[in-house]
Amino acid sequence: MEFKISKELIQELEQLIQSKNDQQLEVLLNDMHHADIAEILDELDFDEATYIFRVLDSDKTAEILLELEDDLRENILSRLSPKEIAEELDELETNDAADIIAELSQDLKAEVISELQDVEHAKDIVDLLRYQEDTAGGIMHKELxxxxxxxxxxxxxxxxxxxxxxxxxxxxxxxxxxxxxxxxxxxxxxxxxxxxxxxxxxxxxxxxxxxxxxxxxxxxxxxxxxxxxxxxxxxxxxxxxxxxxxxxxxxxxxKDEADQDYQLAAGISQDVEADDSIMELTKARLPWLVLALLGGFITVRVLGLFEGAMLEHGNLFFFTPLIAAMAGNVGVQSSAIIVQGLANNTLSGSLFNRLIKEVSLSLLNGVILATILFLGSHFLLNVEIIIGIIVTIALVSVIIIASLIGTFIPLLLDKFGIDPALATGPFITTSNDICGILIYFSIAKLILGF
Amino acid sequence: MEFKISKELIQELEQLIQSKNDQQLEVLLNDMHHADIAEILDELDFDEATYIFRVLDSDKTAEILLELEDDLRENILSRLSPKEIAEELDELETNDAADIIAELSQDLKAEVISELQDVEHAKDIVDLLRYQEDTAGGIMHKELxxxxxxxxxxxxxxxxxxxxxxxxxxxxxxxxxxxxxxxxxxxxxxxxxxxxxxxxxxxxxxxxxxxxxxxxxxxxxxxxxxxxxxxxxxxxxxxxxxxxxxxxxxxxxxKDEADQDYQLAAGISQDVEADDSIMELTKARLPWLVLALLGGFITVRVLGLFEGAMLEHGNLFFFTPLIAAMAGNVGVQSSAIIVQGLANNTLSGSLFNRLIKEVSLSLLNGVILATILFLGSHFLLNVEIIIGIIVTIALVSVIIIASLIGTFIPLLLDKFGIDPALATGPFITTSNDICGILIYFSIAKLILGF
Known part of the structure; x- marks a missing residue:
């Protein structure tokens, strides 16, 4: 049956560590799977985790090392001597050993490699170190x-x-x-x-x-x-x-690829986890937010162009977040489907067919949504009929344009060898915000003539 | 080396089909991997694909069947007799056979099962049919x-x-x-x-x-x-x-789980592909767009509350899309990290610590972005200092609130046993749009007193 960490177990371990009862610790942990022990160590503080790490045998700790969260592994490794690290690595498969060495500082790397006991093993590890992480060479094992x-x-x-x-x-x-x-x-x-x-x-x-x-x-x-x-x-x-x-x-x-695409779609540009440091999380999140902010500057400018309408048709401005939000949502939907199609290699047919399909699809969605919007603007929001008509026409147009942007930007990026997943999330929502608002007010200007 | 479909190959096959040259077709295809043949069939029209399907042996076609796109498989199966379908299934592992039977209509199901030749095999298949698709029973094989x-x-x-x-x-x-x-x-x-x-x-x-x-x-x-x-x-x-x-x-x-989470984050509520029909795509996309539209109604209402500010401080309204966009983006980032943490089981620590961390993180991001915004509003957008100050204060507040919403809504959903992935995408952006705009204008009202 599956293992579950209990508070009692953690408390018991903490007591055993405090009383330095190594024997009892070994009895308790030796029968557990290394993946379970890694989960336990992630719950303890660094000192306690390192203590347990020293108590257990290196054939066990080597496997545990692989399963730990990055920051805990880094911390434990920094407390071990090059010789101790080498002892762990001698127990591991070449590929896993190379992954751990790759995380070490340049100086430590050389020291640890020179301490490896099994020469053949060491040769294989060094061999693996020269391959890029995201290539076949970077993930292969030498064992065959x-x-x-x-x-x-x-x-x-x-x-x-x-x-x-x-x-x-x-x-x-x-x-x-x-x-x-x-x-x-x-x-x-x-x-x-x-x-x-x-x-x-x-x-x-x-x-x-x-x-x-x-x-x-x-x-x-x-x-x-x-x-x-x-x-x-x-x-x-x-x-x-x-x-x-x-x-x-x-x-x-x-798993990594899917996680990365998911994060990109959410505007997170590096591989981060909830438990990473605030600096790392900021580095991953800030770039996209700055992009969105600069996009926001443009929307401010665009709206400024239509300042003249404010006196007579102020409530036009009440609909800008609605139009922007719809443009963003439609764009993200379209791009997500294309990005997945590209990733899974399931896109077939010509660009022209895709264009026709995307336009029909957004026309259908657009008309349904526009109907709801028209009725809603009249009965729920009580705006004048003419504003209702403008907003409705704008919504259909914006949905069509947004879905085309969402469809073709990822295809374009892919053609130029750029990861199309970049195009879901903030990039699409920002450009669609700008386009959407521009289209909306242009239609209003055309009809109202301000 | 890897197989690549060429236009020439497709043309050659189409000619062979037209001239009913079965022998040459077999020579050409028999040496290919079933996954490659499936890829070829996906490129042909239904009639041509069915023709080739009939020419090849059932040990090969059975495997091909598994690899086809859903609509082509459905189409080919609809052209085969129950006996022919049963012959295909007799060649497959129980689990794969059960998956195909599960796609058939109720009547056809019974007929196909009665035509299965291997009684033990048939028993196993029927046995597998009673398990839910997304459980261990639904994905297991009987072969062991x-x-x-x-x-x-x-x-x-x-x-x-x-x-x-x-x-x-x-x-x-x-x-x-x-x-x-x-x-x-x-x-x-x-x-x-x-x-x-x-x-x-x-x-x-x-x-x-x-x-x-x-x-x-x-x-x-x-x-x-x-x-x-x-x-x-x-x-x-x-x-x-x-x-x-x-x-x-x-x-x-x-793969399926990751695809589904990705789609949910993009506001797509069913498992669809770019090549699905317009009706299917609409069914998957429309619900979230309607939600966003209704959210848009609320933002219209909220902005209406502050209509009084329009005469004197019209340019406050120019910043609504910017504030809404920032709230949405921050919310999606926070929720994506939590959703992934929940999915990968890597969240540790108490709720209180997470609160502190999220507030510090968004304070750091907020201050950096607010500085850019303040400078930008002054030098790029030329708005009055007081508007710049209001927008800046609003941005920091909105970022903090949006990140808290983004963090705790998925946690809450998870607690109640609802898929937290629902909370990234349109749900978060819509609620953050509303909150963001409300906060922004409330701050403006407090400072300007309109």
Missing amino acids: VKVNENWNVLTCVKEMRIQAENISRVHSIYVVDDEDRLKGRLSLKDLLTTSSRTAISDVYIRKLNSVKVDTEDVEVARIMQKYDLEAIPVVDELGRLVGRITIDDIVDVI | VKVNENWNVLTCVKEMRIQAENISRVHSIYVVDDEDRLKGRLSLKDLLTTSSRTAISDVYIRKLNSVKVDTEDVEVARIMQKYDLEAIPVVDELGRLVGRITIDDIVDVI
Whole structure:
């Protein structure tokens, strides 16, 4: 059954830490899953967390380290010596170890690497450090099982046993040539049903998906999802097998990508969490707010252009927030659908068809909303008929323009290689505010002639 | 390497269909991955797609069916007889077959089920149909490997071989008692290194995560991610093993959940895609627009309350869209961070601390933005100093209130068991528009005394 942190458990731990009862702490925690212990440590203060961290074995703490919130991990690492950090890393898979090293300061990095005990492991980690975080190279593991196409089945099985020892899940056996170039894969079933003197080159499967080290991680995710793969091999520029990505790495990529798009749509430009520091949160939130503020300056200016209407038709100004809000909402809806379509690769058909569709859709929505608005302005808000008519015409026009802006800005950004997710949220609402208000007052001016 | 659809390929296929050259079609398509063929069919019209569907073998078309866009799948299924549909389903895993049956009309459902050839398979499918789509029961597969705790290793290995034939990936061997209740799991390694007469009950691992059939799918996703599981067994109310969920099913759950949250944040209330019909898109988009419109009515009313200020301080009204936009943007930012924190289970600390933090954060943002606004209103917009002061004070107040609304509405919704993702987007922007404008003019009234 699932583990739940209780207040009692936290209190008990805090007491044991205070009385330095290491033995009892070990008894209590040793049976728990490392992910659960990480959750507990996140609830304690830094000193208590570090204390527990020192009490437990490094095979356990290494795994815990991976699960901790960023700031707690940073804090604990800063209290450990390079040698102690290296001991943790020796327990981890290359990829996870490289991720932790990448977070360290430049000086500490070198010291920790020099303290690593397992030379092969250290080499692999250093190798991984040179890849960009968001590429196949950046998320791949070095741990995999590979055999040479020139071996026979017997040699192959022997070698596999040795290699598989360091790997938690085998998934696939890859076949390479003498230059380490990826040639194909072996099915475990075939291997077990073939005579032990058969050459590997006679039994391996030549058809196989692979990605390059510099393939973007979201592209890897797309391929693995599309072809329903549990693992995919990674090759370098020369086609040599250098690593492997498994589906659980991809789960993180998908989650991160979705979180990032969600934040972008909400006007948050860096990957932040509710528990990050106020400075980090400000850095992520302020840029979009400044943009919105500058957009606001323009709306002030635009409204100023129509100051002449104020004396006779003051209540025109009461509708500006309504028009702006509708423009913003419609624009965000349209852009969200396009951004998702682009991300999931489900957009088909020509630009012209999309234009026709978006116009029809917003015409339909616009007419329904305009009817409500017209009736509402008359019966609920008691404005003159002519103002009601102006507002209604403006609403339909604004909805059409806003949905076109919402549809085509993301498509345009995508064409120029910019993340279209940038175009949902503040960017769209701000530009639609400005356009919406301009259209509204232009229509009013045309009809009322002020 | 990755497959890319070319115009030439589509043209070639269309010609082959017109000339009814089935043989050449098979040659061209048989070597392709079913996911690629599905992509091609999505590009063709319904008649052409159905033609190709009939040319290919059912082991291939069954897999293709799963990958098609919803409307094309629906269309193709409507052209097949119940017997033809049943032939497709016989090729699929129980879970996938059940998903397709669930999309059929009530009458067709019964007919298709009666045409299924494999009785055991049919039973499993019918069994799966009774679970809610978004629960563990709704996403689990019936295909798994299980052994009885009372068997010995020899019987076990024999039975496993038989069971494993229908399963593409074994992952785990589950141990049950005579009543089929889940007791634990077996490691393949232990099984192979133990004498064949050893009782299973002596070697199996008793500690094991499992979920109930009615556990929500997002909860299953959370558990599997947290404990880094590749598969998890599903038990019924009596603890009997009834199915298994693998990590690739969870990838879909995570993706769907993220897509849904993203759409909710953008004011889209049903799961729609850019290529859905105009009616479906309207149904998903209109409700939130109506809400925003009604909110707009209130802002009109609120502004009407301050009509008296128009004669002397008309340019106060020029700033309403700016204030409303800032309130909306700040509110959406705050709510997005909380919604994500709730979804990812990363919120810690008390409500009071969160209050303090949110106020400090918005005070910091507010002061920076207010400075820009004050300078801008003076040098760029040339408004009187007193208006500049009012707008500046209003901005800081509005930002604080908006961020508090954005923070606590999702928390409140979550407390009452309502999806907090509802609270980002139109809901927050609309309520913040109203509050923002009310605060702004109240401050103006207090200072100017109109």
